[in-house]
Amino acid sequence: MISLGIPEDDISPDATREEAGLDSIAVVELALVLRREKGLAVTEEEIGAAATVADVAALVASR
Template sequence: MSYEELKSVLVSLGLSEDDISPDATREEAGLDSIAVVELALVLRREKGVAVTEEEIGATLTVADVAALVGAR
């Protein structure tokens, strides 16, 4: 999954497109603990990407999340 695809998923979860950039931290992008759970669920169910909340929570930036998801 590319950064742009991930950004689209994050926006669909209600995060502000203006806050999402590759170098934004998860917190700056609005990816709090609830959003992390929602993201992991959407990635598993709708995108077929097996990633856990813990793995997403261990990332620092949006680019790190995209790299994690892209590696799956």
């Protein structure tokens, strides 16, 4: 499990990235963690293009 310090109860699938606390710094950190710890080729640009938490999850699941 990856933790960026955002309480799980505060996140819903339809929340925007910003509502979930995924600002530009968190997007970079998430992409780095996904590459280093999970071996997933996900770029900051791809995460940044995702509109909602569900979109980010779908992106990760597709890899």
